[in-house]
Amino acid sequence: MAKALAQKRESLSQVAYDQIKDMILQKELIPGQFINESQLQEMLCLGRTPVREAILALAQDNLVTVHPRRGIEITRPTPKDIHDIFEIRSLLEPTILRQCFTMVDPQWAMDMRALLLQHEDDSAGNSAETAAPLIELDNRFHLELVDTLRNQYATNLMRSLVDYLNLIRVTAWRPIRYRASNREHIDILNAILEQDLEKSCRLLSDHIHLSYQEAINTMMHSSF
Template sequence: MARATDAAYDAVRRMILSGEAVAGARLGEAELAETLGLSRTPVREALQRLGADGLVEVLPHRGARVVQWTRRDLEEIFELRSLLEPYAAARAARLAPGEDVLADLLGRCDAMEAAVAEGDFTRVAQLNALFHAALIEASGNRRLPAMLTSVMHAPLIVGTFRRYDAGEMARSMNHHRELVAALAARDPDWAESVMRAHIRAAAANLTKDGT
């Protein structure tokens, strides 16, 4: 059963992250079970797990649906990110990460840019999350990762990259490289400023059409 639940979880998660299951879309147990060739029990358990991840909203007696964000949700999410992530970037710069950390971050930049060139926005979002996680880890604050997990919503990040035009995407990728440069220069003010601009650009992109 655990293996079937894992299979259902992975399949539905991919549907959400790829955009196949859009925000607000209903996720019926019976339909998913038939599509995936599984019984309803592992599908139900997978939806509960996705609910705990913040990807799915489980509605009592009404099934489940892909999480949908209001403008207020977006404002609250990015307000928290704009407070926490610039702090993390500045702290990481003060701690002066080693060459291995900087090389790892640059490798993630290379991989992101390759995914952009391929038009694989789900992959871009995954790599972006790994980049931010590595930078947050470099801050040395053990509580920050858990705090940011609650606001680093994967579908929201995928949506951001899908909405970027070529110029906005290039700016986002440049921000990542500039963050690495700021860490290498051990300049906390620079790192904080770049991260704040990075988060604000993402927020502006998602709310520019009055979402």
């Protein structure tokens, strides 16, 4: 009985975590907004314990900040946050691609390119709210490329960045950037399939830099 109750509590905490994270990434909860546990309990129709555990997990993922006596603040990425996360990406990802270039599966590259091409001319990137398919493919592209190295620490590091990267995208990317990023992924895959190491690494570095510039320029001129 005790084990079943613990599993149920864990399940409800995961439900709360997923729902709050979705509200953040869909901008139903706005960066910089303050909210309290009672409001979240009412919104989610869940009890205090799963909501509190979800908040603690979200705080660990840097999606919220808990302020004693003030409430829960939805994370607002700062220029320093954006700089730091893209700096580590610019050091990590091109180096991994160079290291494992001969290990990249051509079939994976062709399949991934086909998926990206399906979204090249559609309207998925017309707004942040409708860009979910492109965000999902963006994450998948980078995660699976890093996975090619078969280094658990590199994989874990990249996975730890995903949620915060999603927050940066929905907060600091103009809608046009989603489709431009999709095109850049296709160009990188084309270079990989052409077996052009230098071009592949250069395009990947350029892609990360362009994504950084989009985010930092938007944040520097943001009114919130």
